[in-house]
Amino acid sequence: MRYLILGVTQARDETGAPLSIGGARLRALLVALALRAGGPAAAAVPDLVDEVWGDDPPRDAPAALQALVARLRRALGARDSIRADPAGGYRLAVADRDDVDLHRFTRLARAGARELAAGDPAAATTLRTALGLWHGPALADLPEPARTAHAASAEAHRATALRDRIEAELRGGGADPAALLHEIETLIRQHPYDERLRAQQLRVLRAAGRPADALDAYEHTRRALAEGLGTDPGPELAALHAELLRPPPPRAPEGNLRPRLTSFVGREPELGSLRADLPRHRLITLTGPGGSGKTRLAEHAAAAHPEPAWLVELARLDHPDAVPDAVLSALGMRETVLVAREKTVPEDPTALLLEHCAHRAPTLLVLDNCEHVIGAAAELAERLLTHCPGIRILATSREPLGVPGESVRPVEPLPPAPAHRLFADRGAAARPGFAPADDPDAVAEICA
Missing domain, CATH: 3.40.50.300 (P-loop containing nucleotide triphosphate hydrolases)
Incomplete structure (x- = not known):
């Protein structure tokens, strides 16, 4: 079984087919249990009641929770999918914490951050995989205020992973600069005082050969920080600005090889x-x-x-x-x-x-x-x-x-086959309409 709680709550069986989890409280219970799946402690009854019913708990809350657990077991298709803990509370049975997308995301995001710090080019792929697990707001079916309390950490981790992924793609140099710039600038509109994003914006513009636009973006950043926070740009932005102001070094000669006018065949x-x-x-x-x-x-x-x-x-x-x-x-x-x-x-x-x-x-x-x-x-x-x-x-x-x-x-x-290709190529270049098949014996003798 796999449980998806990074967005609208879903449960999928061993074939990947979705299971029907109807009802807001049923989905909220699944989210609350999945949050703690694979952890050291079971989900306590009072905590589950608070997270499922919020400020409007039922009169006999433990009995109502027990009935809801029974409904969720039926929806998941197995009684042992949710186990009662001897010490009180309930556990969602998972073979591995990665069976819950939130826990898999957390593991991959941390692994990607370590790879990025070590300069491992695999970081971008790891972080893309982690971010690809999200399909909406974290814990979307958990009612307030429980959702805000539990989702804050996941959303913050997502934001960090997103910045790390952009950084990994910047270092790798394989990403489309225009797409990367659009993504960064969209994030800047949401987080106008995030200096890491602002620094990434300058670096993308510089890499795209737009130093004037990078200087203009720095000036916008400086004004935004001064007017919004009363601060100056930090060391990373200041260092980037200084680099942009320096004239580029003269390009080293790249050799004297001349482009050839004929094709290269058979080697x-x-x-x-x-x-x-x-x-x-x-x-x-x-x-x-x-x-x-x-x-x-x-x-x-x-x-x-x-x-x-x-x-x-x-x-x-x-x-x-x-x-x-x-x-x-x-x-x-x-x-x-x-x-x-x-x-x-x-x-x-x-x-x-x-x-x-x-x-x-x-x-x-x-x-x-x-x-x-x-x-x-x-x-x-x-x-x-x-x-x-x-x-x-x-x-x-x-x-x-x-x-x-x-x-x-x-x-x-040259072996015969590429020799014939070379002869045909040169013959066609010298005389349009040349066809080696018109005199194959002569062509074979020449190539030999």
């Missing part, structure tokens, strides 16, 4: 493997013959990597000494090198590169076509990895670099 397994391996290895080299697709595979893997990626094209270099300059140029450091060379004592471009990258935020370098300058590329890669902890390298080459810690990934020719 799904290799791409998935690279995406999994890049966070674990600081140097991965894709090897294979020319034209096998190493560069495109490296570019797509780098584009999906969370760190900024910089492509260094080495194929056009005609001398190994040009490798450090090529990396500096790709990183936008060419002017630094030129200025350095105008000094009385010219600086080594490798030294400049190491100095620039030593304290750089995590960065992925894609060294493409290393085979033309394999020795210089290997030497520079080893020095960067040794002296620059934030640097990660994805290289393409016809042969491994031979650097300690290198993880080599051979890139094999």
